[in-house]
Amino acid sequence: xxxxxxxxxxxxxxxxxxxxxxxxxxxxxxxxxxxxxxxxxxxxxxxxxxxxxxxxxxxxxxxxxxxxxxxxxxxxxxxxxxxxxxxxxxxxxxxxxxxxxxxxxxxxxxxxxxxxxxxxxxxxxxxxxxxxxxxxxxxxxxxxxxxxxxxxxxxx
Amino acid sequence: xxxxxxxxxxxxxxxxxxxxxxxxxxxxxxxxxxxxxxxxxxxxxxxxxxxxxxxxxxxxxxxxxxxxxxxxxxxxxxxxxxxxxxxxxxxxxxxxxxxxxxxxxxxxxxxxxxxxxxxxxxxxxxxxxxxxxxxxxxxxxxxxxxxxxxxxxxxxxxxxxxxxxxxxxxxxxxxxxxxxxxxxxxxxxxxxxxxxxxxxxxxxxxxxxxxxxxxxxxxxxxxxxxxxxxxxxxxxxxxxxxxxxxxxxxxxxxxxxxxxxxxxxxxxxxxxxxxxxxxxxxxxxxxxxxxxxxxxxxxxxxxxxxxxxxxxxxxxxxxxxxxxxxxxxxxxxxxxxxxxxxxxxxxxxxxxxxxxxxxxxxxxxxxxxxxxxxxxxxxxxxxxxxxxxxxxxxx
Numbered sequence: 001x002x003x004x005x006x007x008x009x010x011x012x013x014x015x016x017x018x019x020x021x022x023x024x025x026x027x028x029x030x031x032x033x034x035x036x037x038x039x040x041x042x043x044x045x046x047x048x049x050x051x052x053x054x055x056x057x058x059x060x061x062x063x064x065x066x067x068x069x070x071x072x073x074x075x076x077x078x079x080x081x082x083x084x085x086x087x088x089x090x091x092x093x094x095x096x097x098x099x100x101x102x103x104x105x106x107x108x109x110x111x112x113x114x115x116x117x118x119x120x121x122x123x124x125x126x127x128x129x130x131x132x133x134x135x136x137x138x139x140x141x142x143x144x145x146x147x148x149x150x151x152x153x154x155x156x
Numbered sequence: 157x158x159x160x161x162x163x164x165x166x167x168x169x170x171x172x173x174x175x176x177x178x179x180x181x182x183x184x185x186x187x188x189x190x191x192x193x194x195x196x197x198x199x200x201x202x203x204x205x206x207x208x209x210x211x212x213x214x215x216x217x218x219x220x221x222x223x224x225x226x227x228x229x230x231x232x233x234x235x236x237x238x239x240x241x242x243x244x245x246x247x248x249x250x251x252x253x254x255x256x257x258x259x260x261x262x263x264x265x266x267x268x269x270x271x272x273x274x275x276x277x278x279x280x281x282x283x284x285x286x287x288x289x290x291x292x293x294x295x296x297x298x299x300x301x302x303x304x305x306x307x308x309x310x311x312x313x314x315x316x317x318x319x320x321x322x323x324x325x326x327x328x329x330x331x332x333x334x335x336x337x338x339x340x341x342x343x344x345x346x347x348x349x350x351x352x353x354x355x356x357x358x359x360x361x362x363x364x365x366x367x368x369x370x371x372x373x374x375x376x377x378x379x380x381x382x383x384x385x386x387x388x389x390x391x392x393x394x395x396x397x398x399x400x401x402x403x404x405x406x407x408x409x410x411x412x413x414x415x416x417x418x419x420x421x422x423x424x425x426x427x428x429x430x431x432x433x434x435x436x437x438x439x440x441x442x443x444x445x446x447x448x449x450x451x452x453x454x455x456x457x458x459x460x461x462x463x464x465x466x467x468x469x470x471x472x473x474x475x476x477x478x479x480x481x482x483x484x485x486x487x488x489x490x491x492x493x494x495x496x497x498x499x500x501x502x503x504x505x506x507x508x509x510x511x512x513x514x515x516x517x518x519x520x521x522x523x524x525x526x527x528x529x530x531x532x533x534x535x536x537x538x539x540x541x542x543x544x545x546x547x548x549x550x551x
Contacts, residue, residue: 062487099174099182099185101183
């Protein structure tokens with residue numbers, strides 16, 4: 001058994017007790033491929049994402065955990081650090097700041113925290129970032145709430 | 157396991173693999189180099205005891221016994237009795253009607269073991285478990301029977317007897333754990349006891365032998381004929397488990413005839429492929445593959461070698477080489493799998509597929525050849541027709 005399989009099985013075992021109110025589900029897409037996972041995040045409370053359920057696609061490289069997994073939003077998200085079309089996430093721990101001590105659970109929770117704490121200085125969605133940079137919080141939150149309602153409010 | 161200078165603990169091999177990529181602590185990102193890793197023996201031993209006890213603990217927790225004896229509850233802490241009970245279930249030769257009695261014996265034994273563990277963990281030169289001779293164990297076994305007999309007759313009788321037995325023979329001059337062990341034994345040093353099975357008076361030293369035969373008549377499948385010896389073995393085997401294993405592993409690892417030279421880290425970009433190959437050869441490693449593969453192999457070997465040196469019980473280099481090969485195989489596999497999905501099938505599965513659908517293929521071929529015949533016949537006709545038409549036109 002390769003080290004990536006071993007590690008992922010261990011994580012899968014631990015997930016049952018790690019699932020929280022924010023991270024609703026996390027697991028492999030199907031039993032055949034352990035390197036394709038998906039997760040469902042609940043929009044953080046008291047943010048414009050509240051009430052939305054966001055699906056994440058997780059691609060795990062063979063070199064995991066030495067190399068970071070690739071997380072993308074399968075649900076369109078309006079967020080300064082998330083590409084609206086591709087769902088790509090700009091988060092340092094998914095790129096340069098990755099450490100093997102992170103798990104898939106903790107990574108998903110980091111994405112959850114990112115939803116609540118946007119970083120407009122390194123945007124993937126310039127429109128949302130510009131609103132924030134201008135200090136138009138009302139505009140930003142209403143835009144985000146609208147998209148959350150349209151795209152993320154439908155999933156059960 | 158190794159601890160870093162920033163206070164985090166990792167598996168030696170894993171953290172070395174990480175540090176080859178980036179010299180920071182995976183937990184806190186503090187700068188960390190391999191020279192700042194220290195073996196953590198305490199974690200090692202905690203892990204070892206957890207591993208050895210896990211199955212028993214799980215058994216004891218998931219399958220609660222129908223009836224726990226008051227003895228077990230009163231005289232042992234939860235962990236000990238669990239361990240003892242787990243052991244009870246595990247030890248194959250003891251089953252059947254005498255279970256109650258056995259459970260008691262196991263409890264006594266588990267006390268012994270717990271004590272031994274204490275003594276061994278405090279690094280006493282010779283833990284008492286090692287000193288147990290067969291006769292002493294026999295004594296213990298018979299004392300257990302005595303206890304069990306008391307229990308069978310009247311539970312409440314037992315406690316005072318046990319307390320009385322604190323008056324030890326000369327044997328209590330040994331280590332303290334031993335005293336606890338022998339407390340039960342000395343209680344049994346009186347002469348004759350009644351067999352719990354047939355109520356016949358038997359001499360204490362003969363009770364095991366008697367009981368074996370007595371029970372053998374009734375419970376024929378129970379293989380308890382040489383229980384004195386088997387108990388001795390079981391006790392020795394089970395109670396000294398960590399010690400025995402340690403010793404054997406140490407014996408195995410120390411005079412390892414097959415040692416490979418200690419590898420050093422290299423700056424791979426400064427080395428040519430042939431030079432790297434020569435270095436690998438000197439280290440006794442496989443030299444196949446291109447420079448990239450050799451580099452990966454060398455990196456992994458350095459990590460494995462160092463991690464092995466950190467380990468409490470280092471394995472021989474032969475095993476280490478085998479692990480390196482396994483690691484390389486596990487790397488190669490995913491690539492193979494990817495190739496498989498690309499080409500959709502390997503020759504093997506082609507053959508399988510062919511065999512499976514042989515009829516289909518035959519039918520298809522027949523169909524194809526039939527349609528080909530038809531087509532050729534048609535072309536013949538058309539050719540013939542057109543030829544005749546041409547003749548007519550010319551004519």
